[in-house]
Amino acid sequence: MFKIMKEDIEVVFEQDPAARTYLEVILTYSGLHAIWSHRFAHSFYKRKLFFIARVISQISRFFTGIEIHPGAKIGKRFFIDHGMGVVIGETCEIGDNVTVFQGVTLGGTGKEKGKRHPTVKDNALIATGAKVLGSITIGENSKVGAGAVVLQDVPPNSTVVGIKGRIVVKDGIRVKDFNHTDLPDPIADRLKELEAEINKLKRELTELRNERSNMNANSNF
Incomplete structure (x- = not known):
């Protein structure tokens, strides 16, 4: 547990140039607080102590502005930048070294049962205000642009922008016939x-x- 907590702190210094000292990060970074609270709540959730898990989750939401369902599975070195308004659903699965920014929603569409929230693979980045909805997969090393609405799977090593989300880069190659001034x-x-x-x-x-x-x-x- 302490090793994971140390990794959570270290990724803040790697991702945020504004981070100065360990004390500052530990005491003032709401994203870090939300992640630690989630790891605590998730431990109760796995033991089927759902009520206690939800109480911890709601207290964390009140203080941080970040809502992470205790059932969500989150890997190592997860970084939430600023974080206000971030929502992560119950059946989300997030890999290692994933970064999300403020206003991101990893949610469902309200139609599925069972696995109804996204799976985000290792090293993915979800930018400000993006909405990733449904039981879909964001591939490894992929990026979702600010304000994008993603409703379908995103292949590994891709960049998605726009409403509805559209792949503009795949495996380091820009998709043809795409004009950044002509977003949907x-x-x-x-x-x-x-x-x-x-x-x-x-x-x-x-x-x-x-x-x-x-x-x-x-x-x-």
């Missing part, structure tokens, strides 16, 4: 559809008014 934007697409519908209605209304004017003019004769 469902809100803009829907607004364009609404604008087109409004313009169509305007044209139809103009045609009806013209027909009515012609009918009135003919009736005057």
Whole structure:
């Protein structure tokens, strides 16, 4: 246990240039506190002491702003940068040397039973605000970009961005026909559809008014 705790501290110094001293990291890093609380809660969860495990989890959530279900399986050297708003579901499986940033959700879609949360393999990185949903796998050494919504498996050594998540780099090679200035934007697409519908209605209304004017003019004769 102490060896794992030491590794948890060491990865903070490796990943965060703002970390200065061991005392500072131990006392002020909420991500570290959340991980340690989870390891404690998970030990009770494995013994089927579910209520105690959930109480520890909720206390940790209150103090850190990070919600990790006690059933989640987390490997060594897991690093949560800042961490506020991070949510990790019950059946998540996280490998070694994984990094997640604030606002990340590793959640379910509400439809599955059993294994319903993501599996994140070794050395993966999940950037700020990304949502990884469902019983899918993020491969080794893969990266999920900030704000991405990932609903399908991500192969190893890949980079995924956008809504819905799209692979832009695989095995160190940029995927063809991808333009970073042309990321999927469902809100803009829907607004364009609404604008087109409004313009169509305007044209139809103009045609009806013209027909009515012609009918009135003919009736005057």
